[in-house]
Amino acid sequence: MGDSVREPEVLAAGDESRRLHERWETLPHRVRRTAVTALGLALLAAATGYALAVRPGPPHAPPRARAPYPAQAVSVSFSRISDVSPDEGTFTIELLASTTSPVSVERVTQGYEALDLTSASPHPVEVTAYSPKKLILRARIISCRGLPIDAGMPFLEVTLRNTRAVQDFSVIPGERYAHELTRVFRTVCGPSSRPSAPAP
Numbered sequence: 001m002g003d004s005v006r007e008p009e010v011l012a013a014g015d016e017s018r019r020l021h022e023r024w025e026t027l028p029h030r031v032r033r034t035a036v037t038a039l040g041l042a043l044l045a046a047a048t049g050y051a052l053a054v055r056p057g058p059p060h061a062p063p064r065a066r067a068p069y070p071a072q073a074v075s076v077s078f079s080r081i082s083d084v085s086p087d088e089g090t091f092t093i094e095l096l097a098s099t100t101s102p103v104s105v106e107r108v109t110q111g112y113e114a115l116d117l118t119s120a121s122p123h124p125v126e127v128t129a130y131s132p133k134k135l136i137l138r139a140r141i142i143s144c145r146g147l148p149i150d151a152g153m154p155f156l157e158v159t160l161r162n163t164r165a166v167q168d169f170s171v172i173p174g175e176r177y178a179h180e181l182t183r184v185f186r187t188v189c190g191p192s193s194r195p196s197a198p199a200p
Contacts, residue, residue, distance in 0.1 A: 070160035071169040073101040074127070078173035079134070081180040089141035089188045093117075095156075095173070097125065098132040106159040106166070108137055114146025115139055124161070144189030151181040 067073075079094040097105055105125040110117050119125075120136040127133045141147065154177065158169045 067101050067162050067164040069165050070103050070162045070167045074099045074103055074160055076158055076171045078177040081184060084184055086188050091139050091184050093137040093139055095135040096132050097127050097135050099127050100129055101162060102129055103127050103160050103162045105135060106161050109157045111155060112147060114143040116142055141188050147185050147189055151178045151185060153178055154181055
């Protein structure tokens with residue numbers, strides 16, 4: 001019996017599809033250049049879109065601070081008493097108002113019923129921040145019977161206004177104001193004049 005005929009062995013040739021770079025190399029130069037340009041534009045568009053998406057928005061403007069209450073911003077101090085007229089029972093009180101926030105001084109009053117107090121300054125007095133302004137008050141003694149010989153520790157009531165509120169602000173001008181006010185009371189309402197009011 002002769003040798004049987006054997007089937008020829010077939011060796012696998014592997015994947016005959018070309019690899020990507022091989023395919024790329026076979027493309028015409030113009031096609032490759034166009035593809036590279038398109039890919040670059042696509043990447044640039046993607047990067048730009050990502051940057052816009054993650055970019056923080058414009059910073060918010062800080063909220064506008066509210067003005068403080070007038071009494072928290074204003075300081076009123078005593079300057080002097082002048083223009084004392086014993087015959088008329090009148091005198092002038094000068095104060096100095098300062099503030100850290102714009103405010104208007106609407107009026108100034110005091111606690112003695114026998115003493116009339118009016119503003120000689122333009123009304124109301126506008127006081128700007130860090131720019132002290134004088135407050136000129138004209139005082140007139142109505143009756144000596146309603147005034148003490150010693151002023152003690154007198155106070156003034158100041159009405160203030162700003163964009164936030166209207167407030168009454170009690171001011172104790174201090175010992176110097178008390179001493180000068182006492183001196184005026186004693187000058188105008190001495191022992192001989194205390195029973196009656198000063199001449200109008």
